[in-house]
Every structure is written in structure tokens, then in C-alpha cells.
Amino acid sequence: EPEVTQTPSHQVTQMGQEVILRCVPISNHLYFYWYRQILGQKVEFLVSFYNNEISEKSEIFDDQFSVERPDGSNFTLKIRSTKLEDSAMYFCASEAFEMGNTIYFGEGSWLTVV
Amino acid sequence: RKEVEQDPGPFNVPEGATVAFNCTYSNSASQSFFWYRQDCRKEPKLLMSVYSSGNEDGRFTAQLNRASQYISLLIRDSKLSDSATYLCVVNQAGTALIFGKGTTLSVSS
Numbered sequence: 257e258p259e260v261t262q263t264p265s266h267q268v269t270q271m272g273q274e275v276i277l278r279c280v281p282i283s284n285h286l287y288f289y290w291y292r293q294i295l296g297q298k299v300e301f302l303v304s305f306y307n308n309e310i311s312e313k314s315e316i317f318d319d320q321f322s323v324e325r326p327d328g329s330n331f332t333l334k335i336r337s338t339k340l341e342d343s344a345m346y347f348c349a350s351e352a353f354e355m356g357n358t359i360y361f362g363e364g365s366w367l368t369v370v
Numbered sequence: 371r372k373e374v375e376q377d378p379g380p381f382n383v384p385e386g387a388t389v390a391f392n393c394t395y396s397n398s399a400s401q402s403f404f405w406y407r408q409d410c411r412k413e414p415k416l417l418m419s420v421y422s423s424g425n426e427d428g429r430f431t432a433q434l435n436r437a438s439q440y441i442s443l444l445i446r447d448s449k450l451s452d453s454a455t456y457l458c459v460v461n462q463a464g465t466a467l468i469f470g471k472g473t474t475l476s477v478s479s
Contacts, residue, residue, distance in 0.1 A: 289466060299414060299457065299469040312466055347413055359467065361413035 258282045260362035262348050268368045272337050277365045279331045279348030287351040288331045289359065290323065292316070292344040299347065305331065338369045373397060374470035376458050382476045387448045391473045393441040393458030400468075403434055405443045406457040408472060414457055417443075448477045 261280045269275050281288050290302040303313040303323055310323065320336045331350075335342055348362040376393045383389050395403075403420035418425065420432040420441055431444040441458055458470040 291467075291469075298471040299408075301466040301468065304466050314466075345411070358416055361415070363413050364411075366411075 258360070260348055260350050260360050262346075262362035262365050264365055265363065266366040266368070268370060269338055271340060271369055275335045275338055275342075275367060277333045277335075277346050277348075277367070279333075279350075279362055280329055281331055281348070281350030282352075282360055283329075285350035285352050285360075287311075287359075288325070289349040289351070290333045291347045291349060291361075293347065293364075294341075294344045302333070302346075335367075338367075340369050343367060343369045373468050374458055374460055376470040376473045378471060378473060380474040380476055382478065383448055385448055385450060385477055385479050387477075388444065388446045389448060389475060390445075391443045391456055391458075391475075393443075393470055395439050395441070395458075395460045395468075397460070397462065397468075398439060399462050400439075400460040402461050403432075403441050404459040404467070405430075405432055405441075406459050406469075408455045408457055410455075414459075414469070417456070445475075448475075450477050450479060453477045 263278045288305040291299050293299045301314050303317045304311045322334045325331050345364040345366050347364045349359045351359045374395050405417040406414040407417045408414045418427050420434045424433045429446045433442045453476050455472040455474045457472045459467050461467045
């Protein structure tokens with residue numbers, strides 16, 4: 257079964273450092289997402305991306321966050337200056353042709369900010 | 371008001387039991403409904419979509435009541451492997467998925 261892959265699986269970073277989380281979506285998918293889940297909390301939407309631009313973002317996705325798809329395969333989430341409260345599991349997801357199709361999640365990148 | 375509300379549990383049941391989870395959503399414009407399963411520190415995985423007419427997949431039955439903005443999941447003949455957190459998820463057309471916090475199920479032998 258095709259899968260979404262994410263790297264790193266776990267990263268520890270110091271507060272104020274920049275972090276880049278990488279994702280390789282399923283190859284024929286067109287919609288890409290980042291979600292996050294703080295330990296013990298619900299899965300929260302951050303941003304969706306289609307046709308090389310952001311299609312929707314939540315209020316969590318402020319100026320410290322950015323996304324890009326630099327080479328047509330990788331889909332990255334950058335956090336410019338990490339805060340302690342950015343510690344969470346970050347899930348990448350992709351979807352095939354239309355919104356409402358099955359969304360496939362990667363295994364997640366666990367970010368710990370110290 | 372929370373967008374998607376679930377009883378957090380935990381629900382502790384013996385093997386073979388039947389267990390039901392409920393979920394309410396606040397946005398009447400929601401159009402798609404799902405139950406996801408999430409194991410500890412793993413990614414959410416789609417368990418089943420929920421249709422207005424109700425639908426069944428083996429031991430799992432999902433129901434949707436649009437008038438009451440209520441979704442349910444029934445698990446019959448619980449297995450040890452059903453132990454997980456069950457996430458109620460909704461979205462409107464063309465928007466991102468909105469997750470409930472999840473209901474934790476623990477099935478014991």
C-alpha cells in the first residue's frame with residue numbers, strides 16, 4: 257500500500273532554533289496537509305497546500321510557520337523560531353484528486369523543543 | 371463551543387463486549403463524517419466513513435443523525451486489538467478535517 261513518509265521521526269531542538277520537517281506524499285496525490293498533535297490533545301489542522309500554494313490555514317499557522325514543495329516530491333514544514341509550545345507530533349497527510357477523498361497520514365515527526 | 375465533542379472515556383470493556391461511542395459536531399454545514407482510529411503515538415488511520423443511511427463494516431457500525439448533529443460508532447464482539455483511541459472527524463466540502471479529541475477504548479481479556 258502506498259504511504260506518506262516523514263523525516264525525521266523525532267527531533268530535539270533548542271528554543272529559538274529553526275526546524276524543517278520533511279514529508280514525501282503519495283506520488284499521485286495533489287492535496288497536502290500538515291496537522292499537529294500536542295501530547296494528550298486533539299489532532300489540529302495547520303495548513304493545506306494545493307497547486308503549489310496554500311489553500312487553507314488555521315490560526316495556529318502564524319508567521320513562524322511556512323510550507324513549500326521545493327522539488328515536486330518533498331513537502332516541507334518550516335518552523336522559524338521554535339517555542340516550547342511547538343513541542344508536538346507533526347503529521348503530514350496527502351489526498352488524491354478531490355477534497356473529501358481518503359486522506360493518508362504519515363507516521364509523524366515528534367518535535368521536542370527544550 | 372467545541373467543533374467536535376466526544377466523551378474521552380476511557381471505556382474499559384472485556385473481550386466480546388459491545389461498546390458504543392458518541393460524537394456531536396457544532397457546524398451544521400459539515401458534509402463528510404468519519405471515524406479514525408489512533409494507536410498510542412501513531413498516526414490516525416481511517417476506520418470508516420459515516421453515511422446518512424448508516425453503514426456497517428464487519429463488527430463496526432456507524433450512524434449519522436444530521437438533524438441532531440450526532441455521530442455514533444458501535445463495536446460488537448470487542449477484540450483486544452480494538453484497544454485504541456477512536457477519533458470522530460468531520461469536514462465541510464473543500465476544507466480540512468476537524469478532529470474530536472477522541473475516545474479511548476481498552477479491551478481486556
